[in-house]
Amino acid sequence: MKPSQIKKFQEQQRRFSDGVGKRIQKLSQLWDAINKAPDGQLIELEDMILEAHKLAGTATTLGFIDLGERGRDIEILLRPFLENKQLPKNDPIIEEIVSSLASVATIEPKRPEDMTYGEVTLLHEEGRSKQLVYVAADNLDDTKDMVEQLEFIDYEVLSFDNANDLKDALSNESPSVMIVDINEFDLLDxxxxxxxxxxxxxxxxxxxxxxxxxRLHAARAGAFAFFQKPVEHDDILGVFDSLWESNSAQYRVLIVEDERMIAEHYSVVLQGAGMKTAILDDTEHLLDELGEFHPDLVLMDLYMPNYSGVEAASVIRQHNAHTNLPIVYLSGETDLKMQMQALQVGADDFLTKPINDLHLTQAVSIRAKRFRQLSALMDRDSLTGLLNHSNLKVALERELSRAKRHNSPVSFVMIDIDHFKSINDKYGHPVGDKVIKGVARLLNYRFRKTDTAARYGGEEFALILPDTPADIALRLIDEFRITFAKTPFSNGPETFFATLSAGIATFPEFQSIESIIEAADSSLYLAKEKGRNRVVTHVELDLDDDESQKNSA
Structure with a gap:
């Protein structure tokens, strides 16, 4: 665990320890009530099973292993009585377990560092301005062109020609990705x-x-990707795109769990892996939360008061908008028959409590990634992976509505590759596609997760910059333009460069989708009129109109 996670985990352990007496007291009271209840009155039995289930999941997750096992034992012993609609009055085994809870609760919990099984490494480390790439090679001259290409796109690259230097570097700082260029396998070994x-x-x-x-040698070494030399730089960058999407994508996870403390623990773990979370302890508001939060996955307990996870999943599946939304149960239920019944209503996976941090993050990220990929087939451009034209307008409408509510600026940018027809005519459409993907790659890398990039059509792109006034947008887009102009593209042995032009329009100067798109497009047209390879804002557009009126007067 990271230091910040350890601190939060210790605070959760303290809060649980402070409140565990009330939990035990409630279980004891329910057990007394069961022993006094008339035959056929099962409400106390149902309540005690739920309380034991919650104790088992929370205690075990927070390191109170012995107490969690006692809770689980109570739940397992009581369930057959509920199924047979009988009361376990004065059952000696249950009586002994309930009586032992107070003493078991005094056992010291496991330390936070003993409760995790690994850390999730993000491709883009927070606080780092550039992605760090390590390159190790038998002959560094073979990697010179590739390193230059990566540096042009603003990666930070460190190169090594021997394993010892690489080992020392890894002990000091972990890179986002490591490339090993070999002719023989000695270096890789x-x-x-x-x-x-x-x-x-x-x-x-x-x-x-x-x-x-x-290939087998590389696979046994643990390689994520393998290429035969000579390799096209675009293929390497394509791998980086894949890593960027899978590791830096901020998956959104809705945690549906009535036990607040354990929900907060899952939230801390998933946030530590770069995900965004929301907690819901009342399924009655589940549909509203799905509409507001737009999760990539729902992580839900199987047993909750008033509603079960199975019932909640059934309601979710009634809505076409949520047909493919992954639902993952997280419960202490170990009965395989019960798990299969729960999955039949449309859930995607069943994770058993307790679950270690790494297993949880991997299970969630795998499902969320698959959902994103399926959504991308419908919402995104197939060549670039950026939003398509129609979904761009949906995103722009959403950002303009938010900006109106919060009285904040939004800049909208239209971008066009200069002389793109000439590139296609000279080098062919496959090379032209490389240039298009180059723009998309740089858009993904250079801008925030809160910004929205789209392929507007052909060689045109669009970018939505929330909370960004025109002057800041101008600086950002001009830096983007300069970086792209320095990015080399290859056509076999030949290297060439391309440029782009951009136009910017900003809310609140332009209030509607139609007006802001039209203003950005007019600004782009003016940039091309002025010689291309430049950025123009709507402010210059107004000045240009004033100048035209003066000249015609």
Whole structure:
């Protein structure tokens, strides 16, 4: 765990410890009530099963293992009585367990550092202005062009020609990705002695041979990707795109759990892995929360007061908008028959409490990633992965509505690749596609997660910049333009460069979707009229109109 997570975990343990006496008291009271209840009155039995279930899940998750096991034992012992509609009056085994709860609660919980099984490494580390890439090679001259390409796109690259120097660097700082360029396997074998796949650092292997044995060797070393040399730089960048999407995407997880403390723990764990979370302890407002939060996955307890997870999942599936939304149950239920019944209503997975942090984050991220990929097939441009034209307008309408509510600026940008037809005519459409993907890649890398990039059509792109006035947008887009102009593209042995033009319009000067798009498009047209490879805002557009009126007067 990270220091901040450890601190939060310790606070959760303290809060649980402070309140555990009331939990035990409630279980004891329910047990007394069951022993005094008339035959056929099952309400106290149902309540006690739910309280034991909550104790088992929360206590075990927070490191109170022995207490959690006692809670689970009570739940398992009581369920057959409920199924048979009988009361376990004066059952000696249950009586003994309930009586032992107070003493078991005094056992020291496990330390936070003993409760985790690994850390999730994000491709984009917070606080780092550039992605860090390590390149190790038999011959660094072979990697010179690739390193220059990465640096043009603003990656920070450190190169190593031996395993010992790489080992020292890894002990000081972890990169976002590691590339190993080899002709023989000696260097990769040396690196494999100290680097492990579990480190979370993706490994890309470039090799002179593409035979089965070479690929197998790389796979056994834990390689994320393998390429035969010479390799197109665009293929390497495509791997980076994939890593960016899977690791830096901020998946949104809705946690539906009536036990607030355990929900907060899951929230801390998932947030530590770069996800955004929301907690809901009342399923009655579930549909409203789905509409507001737009989760990529719902993580839901199976047993809750008033409503079960199965019932909640059934309601979710009644709505076409949520047909493909992943639902993952997280429960202490270990009966396989019960798990299968729960999954039949449309849930996607069943995770059993307690679950370690790494398993939880991996299970959630895998499902959320799949959901994003399915959504992308419908919402995104197939070549670039950016939003398509129609979904751009939906996003722009949403941002303008938010800006009106909060009285904040929004800049809308239209971007066009200069002389793109000439690029296609000279180098062919496959190379033209590389240039289009180059713009998309840079848009994804250079701008915030809260910004929205789209392929407007052909060689045109659009960008929504929330909370960004025109002057700041101008600086950001001009920096983007300059960086793109320095980015080399290859056509076999030949290298060429491309430029782009952009136009900016800003809310509140333009209030509607139609007016802000039209103003940005007019600004882009003016940028092209002025010679291309430049950025124009709606302010210049107004000045240009004033100048035209003066000249015609």
């Amino acid at each position: 040396e690196i494999s002695k100290f680097w492990r796949k579990e480190s979370g650092i993706p490994l890309v292997v470039l090799c002179a041979s593409e035979c089965w044995e070479s």
